[in-house]
Amino acid sequence: MATTHLYLFLLLILSSAASSSSDISSLFDFATTLTNADRLNWDTIQKPLCNDDGNSSDWTGVLCKNGAINGLRLENMSLSGTINATALVPLRLFSLSLLNNSFSGPFPADVKKLTRLRRLFLSRNNFSGAIPDKAFIGMAALREVDLANNGFVGKIPNSLIRVQLTNLTVQNNQFEGKIPDFWQEGLVANFSSNRLRGAIPDVLSYEDASMFSGNLGLCGLPLSPCPKIWYRKTAFIAAASAAAGVALISILLLLWRRRRTRPMRYQKSVNHFKSEATKAESIAADAIHNKAEEQGKIHFVRSGRERFELEDLLKAAAEVLGSGSFGSSYKALLLTGKPYVVRRFKQMSNVGKEEFYHHMRKLGRVTHPNLLPLVGFYYKKEEKLLISDFVENGSLASHLHGKRKPDQPGLDWPTRLRIVKGVARGLAHLYAEFPSLALPHGHLKSSNVLLDGAFEAVVSDYALAPVINRDHAQEFMVAHKSPESMQSDKVTRKTDVWSLGILILEVLTGRFPANYLKSGRGPGADLATWVNSVVREEWTGEVFDKEMGLGRSCEGQMLRLLKIGMCCCESNVEKRWGMEEAAARIEELKEREGDEDYSSYASEGEGYSSASRAVTDDDFSFSRAS
Secondary structure, three states: OOOHHHHHHHHHHHHHHHHHHHHHHHHHHHHHHEEEEHHHOOOOOOOOOOOOOOOOOOOOOOEEOOEEEEEEOOOOOOOOEOOHHHHHHHHHHEEEEEEOOOEOOOOHHHHHHHOOOEEEEOOOOOEEEOOOOOOOOOOOOOEEOOOOOEEEEEEOOOHHHHHHEEEOOOOEEEEOOOOOOOOOOOOOOOOHHHHHHEOOHHHHHHOOOHHHHHEEEEOOOOOOOOOOOOOOOHHHHHHHHHHHHHHHHHHHHHHHHHOOOOOOOOOOOOHHHHHHHOOOHHHHHHHHHHHHOOOOOOEEOOOOOOOOHHHHHHOOOEEEEEEEEOOOEEEOOOOOOEEEEEEEEOOOOOOOOOHHHHHHHHOOOOOOOEOEEEEEEEEEEOOOOEEEOOOOEEHHHHHHHHOOOOOOOOHHHHHHHHHHHHHHHHHHHHHOOOOOOOOOOOOHHHHHHHEEEOEEEOOOOOOOOOOOOOOHHHHHOHHHHHHHHHHHOOOOOHHHHHHHHHHHHHHOOOOOOOHOOOOOOOOOOOOOHHEEEEEHHHHHHHHHHHHOOOOOOHHHHHHHHHHHHHHOOOOOOOOOOOOOHHHHHOOOOOOOOOOEEEEEEEEHHOOOOOOOOOOHHHHHOOOOOO
């Protein structure tokens, strides 16, 4: 027994020494691009990076925990030069502080490769220029960001709303435009002394007013209220406001009066609906007073959000977005400048009023960056309105299948992979949030995957199965087009995984799945069947959408995602992966062969299996035909 213990001890020492040697090499690679690096003692010290206690180091600025380096604190050292963040990727850093140095030039673009970072401090340097909107994409573990006292210009990056920030400091720069629509409750932030304008997001309304001082035109709590007529003065909004809400009133009445809606495959033209609104204008004028008596109250399910009445929606500038199997939807721009999407449902009387209210409150507690938050609802026995935030880049379906301008590129492979990862993360959260629900989503398809300003996935229309009329759900919901539903009219906790698989195949092939259509039930109406036949017969890249920008460096990762999609679409429910397995496998994928994994979810245990492993050909039920 003693011999065995000694052997294991020696293995541990050798493994630690090899790891330390690799980490030291990474540190020296990082230091070679720094000016004034002689202020570090790295080239003179011979000790291991971490001392015997495992939680301290004699190396300048090196932070250790449990015997491994986990951060760099290089502060107040007059350092300058180039920040080679790529060299630091192997170190598994959780914090990086370079505050109060002399770094200049643009924001270091490769910082986003440090996907495990929780804290990034770059304040009190001489950085300048605009920070790319996608600068923080993939940094899912990020919690604290300090960019204060630099010379940054342009807009505050929207990618910061894709992480669960707790602290943000950007004061004393030259940032302009609006403050991003942060959703993170409890966020502590300082935006003072910039050039910011517009309404302060609701989630920041409890901050001290000093955190917003010294800007050009911020308004709303905790500052003075925004003018009633304040909003962005684009040509469209100006034209819409001139109509004094007539369009929206007309559309609301049309939606209330229409007895049937026709499913749409793609978004209809806004002009078509505007013409309908014009025809109904006289009806609106006569009926508005009668309707006022019937109007109920909007019930808000999320704290710290703007409050408004149904009358405010009636006065808002309107833009009809489309009509689908669940109901019609429109965009309403309130006088405060905040846009919302209002969905109208008629086939939602499966439960009574108390149960409906209870389920909506549960949905209001769901908070995740890849899930569209429900803001509030309007209840009436015959129909319901669900209110959510507006997501600016439309749906994934419109980008995959809609008509684009000649100069507008399609979604490339890195963007599509990022979208799939976001969808998987959102689904995994739903599975954890609703452990007893057979269909945590139920209607997952590309038109219900929205894309924000940074082209991150925001999943909508989730967890509505309990309140949708059963006959309507069986006829239209994507989950009921699954093999198990076709065979026995039953769904399981793995049915949403099948929907995820179909979505993955749609993203990779660019083909519209017949599964989404009302008539998409039955043998052969399955995108997975087509993909499987092409793969088995040819095993070529012909299955992939050419608009992704194919290249040898990424074909291997595309193929791995294709295999994951097929495993999610396994017709035998017993053999099909569960949600945890599917999400973990997707999380391991990279943009190209040889890349470091740019997401920390799998490694940090944020809802994914800690035992996840690399995807290999042996893991799948199909292989290349000989």
